[in-house]
Amino acid sequence: xxxxxxxCHAAFLLITVxxxxxxxxxxxxxxxxxxxxxxxxxxxxxxxxQQMGTTPPDWWDSARLTYPPTLxxxxxxxxxxxxxxxKNVGQYIWDVINPNPGRWKEGIRLVHFLMIRHKDDRDKxxxxxxxxxxxxxxxxxxxxxxxxxxxxxxxxxxYVDPISLAHxxxxxxxxxMAEEVLSTLPDDYTRHGAxxxxxxxxxxxxxxxxxxxxxxxxxxxxxxxRTAGDTCRLVGRYTEALAYYEKALKAKEDAGREGxxxxxxxxxxxxxxxxxVFDTLDVARVPDGTxxxxxxxxxxxxxxxxxxxxxxxxxxxxxxxEEKQFYAALTETPKRIVExxxxxxxxxxxxxxxxxxxxxxxxxxxxxxxxxxxxP
Amino acid sequence: MRMTSVxxxxxxxxxxxxxxxxxxxxxxxxxxxxxxxxxYGSQQYAExxxxxxxxxxxxxxxxxxxxxxxxxxAARMFTWCLVPAAGILLFCVVFPRAFCxxxxxxxxxxxxxxxxxxxxxxxxxxxxxxxxxNLRFYVLAGALAASLFGVLLSGFVAAIAVLTxxxxxxxxxxxxxxxxxxxxxxxxxxxxxxxxVFFVLMFCLAFLGxxxxxxxxxxxxxxxxxVNILRLTERRVTDACxxxxxxxxxxxxxxxxxxxSTRGLNCTSCRSCSRVCPAGAIRFTWRWGRTGSSLGSSQPxxxxxxVLVGLGGAVVTGIGASLAVGGPSDGDPPIRPPGSVPEREFxxxxxxxxxxxxxxxxxxxxxxxxxxxxDSLWTPRVVADWSGCEPTCNNCGQVCPTGAVRAxxxxxxxxxxxxxxxxxxxxxxxxAGREACQLCVDECRMAGYDAVEFIRVGSKLDENGRxxxxxxxxxxxxxxxxxxxxxxxQMRCRAINVKVKRLLRHSxxxxxxxxxxxxxxxxxxxxxxxDERARQTTGTPSGNxxxxxxxxxxxx
Numbered sequence: 001x002x003x004x005x006x007x008c009h010a011a012f013l014l015i016t017v018x019x020x021x022x023x024x025x026x027x028x029x030x031x032x033x034x035x036x037x038x039x040x041x042x043x044x045x046x047x048x049x050q051q052m053g054t055t056p057p058d059w060w061d062s063a064r065l066t067y068p069p070t071l072x073x074x075x076x077x078x079x080x081x082x083x084x085x086x087k088n089v090g091q092y093i094w095d096v097i098n099p100n101p102g103r104w105k106e107g108i109r110l111v112h113f114l115m116i117r118h119k120d121d122r123d124k125x126x127x128x129x130x131x132x133x134x135x136x137x138x139x140x141x142x143x144x145x146x147x148x149x150x151x152x153x154x155x156x157x158x159y160v161d162p163i164s165l166a167h168x169x170x171x172x173x174x175x176x177m178a179e180e181v182l183s184t185l186p187d188d189y190t191r192h193g194a195x196x197x198x199x200x201x202x203x204x205x206x207x208x209x210x211x212x213x214x215x216x217x218x219x220x221x222x223x224x225x226r227t228a229g230d231t232c233r234l235v236g237r238y239t240e241a242l243a244y245y246e247k248a249l250k251a252k253e254d255a256g257r258e259g260x261x262x263x264x265x266x267x268x269x270x271x272x273x274x275x276x277v278f279d280t281l282d283v284a285r286v287p288d289g290t291x292x293x294x295x296x297x298x299x300x301x302x303x304x305x306x307x308x309x310x311x312x313x314x315x316x317x318x319x320x321x322e323e324k325q326f327y328a329a330l331t332e333t334p335k336r337i338v339e340x341x342x343x344x345x346x347x348x349x350x351x352x353x354x355x356x357x358x359x360x361x362x363x364x365x366x367x368x369x370x371x372x373x374x375x376p
Numbered sequence: 377m378r379m380t381s382v383x384x385x386x387x388x389x390x391x392x393x394x395x396x397x398x399x400x401x402x403x404x405x406x407x408x409x410x411x412x413x414x415x416y417g418s419q420q421y422a423e424x425x426x427x428x429x430x431x432x433x434x435x436x437x438x439x440x441x442x443x444x445x446x447x448x449x450a451a452r453m454f455t456w457c458l459v460p461a462a463g464i465l466l467f468c469v470v471f472p473r474a475f476c477x478x479x480x481x482x483x484x485x486x487x488x489x490x491x492x493x494x495x496x497x498x499x500x501x502x503x504x505x506x507x508x509x510n511l512r513f514y515v516l517a518g519a520l521a522a523s524l525f526g527v528l529l530s531g532f533v534a535a536i537a538v539l540t541x542x543x544x545x546x547x548x549x550x551x552x553x554x555x556x557x558x559x560x561x562x563x564x565x566x567x568x569x570x571x572x573v574f575f576v577l578m579f580c581l582a583f584l585g586x587x588x589x590x591x592x593x594x595x596x597x598x599x600x601x602x603v604n605i606l607r608l609t610e611r612r613v614t615d616a617c618x619x620x621x622x623x624x625x626x627x628x629x630x631x632x633x634x635x636x637s638t639r640g641l642n643c644t645s646c647r648s649c650s651r652v653c654p655a656g657a658i659r660f661t662w663r664w665g666r667t668g669s670s671l672g673s674s675q676p677x678x679x680x681x682x683v684l685v686g687l688g689g690a691v692v693t694g695i696g697a698s699l700a701v702g703g704p705s706d707g708d709p710p711i712r713p714p715g716s717v718p719e720r721e722f723x724x725x726x727x728x729x730x731x732x733x734x735x736x737x738x739x740x741x742x743x744x745x746x747x748x749x750x751d752s753l754w755t756p757r758v759v760a761d762w763s764g765c766e767p768t769c770n771n772c773g774q775v776c777p778t779g780a781v782r783a784x785x786x787x788x789x790x791x792x793x794x795x796x797x798x799x800x801x802x803x804x805x806x807x808a809g810r811e812a813c814q815l816c817v818d819e820c821r822m823a824g825y826d827a828v829e830f831i832r833v834g835s836k837l838d839e840n841g842r843x844x845x846x847x848x849x850x851x852x853x854x855x856x857x858x859x860x861x862x863x864x865x866q867m868r869c870r871a872i873n874v875k876v877k878r879l880l881r882h883s884x885x886x887x888x889x890x891x892x893x894x895x896x897x898x899x900x901x902x903x904x905x906x907d908e909r910a911r912q913t914t915g916t917p918s919g920n921x922x923x924x925x926x927x928x929x930x931x932x
Contacts (some may be wrong), residue, residue: 239878
């Protein structure tokens with residue numbers, strides 16, 4: 001049985017499946033079980049914010065302050081003229097700093113430099129401190145410094161996103177402080193369902209699902225149901241998750257932005273695939289037989305053949321590939337899959353990640369095809 | 377001192393010492409070429425190679441004195457490979473032309489092939505005419521004269537360079553095909569064909585006579601023959617000689633005159649003659665010793681006309697070669713291996729042996745054909761469409777016998793620029809607005825250079841002039857201060873976007889070499905060059921706030 005006939009199709013599937021895989025797993029890492037989640041008192045969190053907020057991060061001196069000579073350091077509150085990332089600070093941060101992890105630290109140093117430079121201009125000072133908070137939060141995951149700069153910026157009449165601030169408190173260990181902020185938000189009014197996501201991360205699944213239903217009724221059903229699906233998937237409620245994703249695909253949308261809706265539908269579809277291929281994969285439900293599938297590895301398509309017999313994965317074999325190196329993965333990864341009797345928790349071979357992942361992906365797809373065969 | 381002689385009886389019974397040494401040398405050559413220069417097994421290529429290289433992989437190339445002398449003359453500089461060359465020449469003053477008789481793996485192969493075909497094709501070894509026997513001196517003179525004019529031709533004729541390259545074009549693809557897969561064997565170009573044809577012809581000379589290549593054409597052998605003028609030992613025939621003539625037929629090097637005296641420039645001390653002598657009349661002894669010697673060596677017979685014709689021909693060759701080359705080649709200049717010296721010196725030092733190409737993992741280095749002109753034939757170049765230069769590898773410089781590619785420590789190699797990646801904004805998927813793609817960025821980050829980074833392109837703005845999230849694509853930008861031109865990005869774009877997805881016809885990011893894009897220096901540190909560049913290019917004001925100023929006063 002050949003599941004993917006055309007490599008292009010395989011490539012597309014792989015990319016979407018991987019994208020969908022990485023998302024909920026990222027959530028997994030944020031959703032630390034209660035016993036691993038740091039718990040701190042309000043006073044402890046306040047101390048941490050004060051202590052860390054007033055001192056530079058350890059990388060501070062190793063990061064150079066550098067920026068293009070064309071940059072307009074006056075950083076007017078509203079950029080004039082055409083979009084020009086070489087001139088306007090905000091656009092420079094958006095186009096050049098944010099997409100490149102290697103530039104994040106120098107970006108923060110630049111904003112800090114501009115904050116000092118404009119310390120006598122209340123509006124610019126407030127805007128700088130808010131930007132610093134956002135960069136520490138979004139780029140560095142430095143929750144204490146993010147909270148510090150955001151709180152310092154508040155008296156200067158700038159808007160600070162309460163959900164992000166609550167997120168900082170939650171990450172720092174104070175559910176109380178987080179809920180205190182979130183309690184002021186009765187509904188999720190965000191484009192990406194940030195409020196629903198945070199409640200879900202904090203383990204309040206019912207609350208998150210209720211908010212999602214309200215958001216759906218309020219006119220943004222695609223993102224609402226997709227986020228609800230993510231919430232259920234996060235805690236292993238796959239049947240419900242699939243139902244929500246299906247709802248997201250079918251929803252009639254009138255309030256959401258067109259581009260967003262399209263992306264949310266794609267992600268819902270990819271999540272459905274990922275659940276079927278990875279999350280609910282069960283070798284015991286795969287009938288005996290030989291299954292084949294392919295995936296894109298480092299240098300080209302990679303084909304595997306999986307033999308299932310007596311509810312066990314007997315053999316995983318790479319039948320075709322174009323790899324030029326990373327040969328270790330070609331034998332090691334199949335061995336690990338057979339040992340684990342599945343693809344979950346199989347580690348990629350060090351230094352051969354892409355080849356390993358392609359083998360894992362193709363094996364999962366082959367087995368999922370086998371499951372589908374049994375129960376169409 | 378009397379040197380031992382081997383009697384005919386003992387020679388027939390057991391493997392002769394010469395055969396044994398020849399076998400060991402050939403085996404050593406093959407082990408160096410096939411095993412030590414096989415770069416696979418670990419992804420820490422440099423480390424693995426260092427552990428494997430218990431004997432220098434370029435040993436035999438060093439032992440070919442024509443390789444070092446011709447390159448040193450062409451580039452007009454002292455190269456360290458002259459030291460082993462001097463060593464082997466001195467050695468051959470004591471043991472005349474022992475290189476040819478014992479060491480040279482090409483000679484051993486020619487010898488083996490002779491035996492193979494002579495058994496079947498040629499009946500008794502014919503004593504071919506001596507008309508051609510001085511040709512090799514003219515070949516040598518031509519190669520050296522070309523070197524004097526700054527053109528390196530020895531790569532065409534120097535024994536070990538020819539053999540190494542022939543192995544590269546014949547054995548190496550088979551090794552790759554059987555060892556790793558035939559799809560990993562790069563396609564051939566006309567340069568391959570020419571080299572293989574040369575090599576095959578060299579063996580076909582067996583039909584003209586024994587060791588025809590060695591006796592008549594090989595310039596390396598000719599060089600050793602010239603050294604024979606200074607020889608300290610030689611073959612002598614004592615009065616015990618019964619004039620049976622067996623030695624005449626036994627000598628593979630045409631080194632015995634009809635009166636059984638020795639032709640001093642030809643003899644390789646191989647002792648084939650003493651092995652068959654029924655009277656034990658042949659001795660190898662000190663040249664000026666008094667050991668019973670009725671028949672010494674005849675003087676070389678080189679006519680004045682021969683010398684004049686030879687020198688004249690050599691000068692014409694040299695001038696002709698220097699005129700034939702040096703013209704600018706079409707298109708982009710070839711991308712040379714990391715650590716290559718400036719192009720002019722590179723072409724004068726590179727002996728076209730192909731050892732760097734053999735030791736290069738994934739065949740990033742491939743031989744140039746005729747596309748960059750005659751003078752670049754068989755030189756190594758980076759084919760980034762095929763594969764990229766591994767950041768953990770510095771093998772090419774380690775095996776270069778002449779220093780055309782400098783032997784660099786891994787850290788230096790990772791700083792040495794061989795070119796610069798350039799994004800084709802017309803083709804690149806995000807720039808063209810076709811789809812998101814970050815293959816080159818990821819690849820460069822994984823390689824540890826972090827020289828390709830993102831820029832957001834095509835942002836749509838909302839009514840407030842703020843960018844709409846998700847409206848833009850992230851497109852690659854090459855940082856000239858970090859890119860070394862390894863070509864991994866190009867390989868990956870091609871492997872996925874061109875070959876698998878068929879979205880593009882060529883890789884949308886390509887490495888180009890040329891002035892200002894590569895570091896080509898004879899000496900010095902590439903890390904220092906990089907730091908110097910960084911100092912010059914970061915023209916940004918460094919208003920570095922001191923650590924104490926992190927928290928502004930108004931917040932304290």
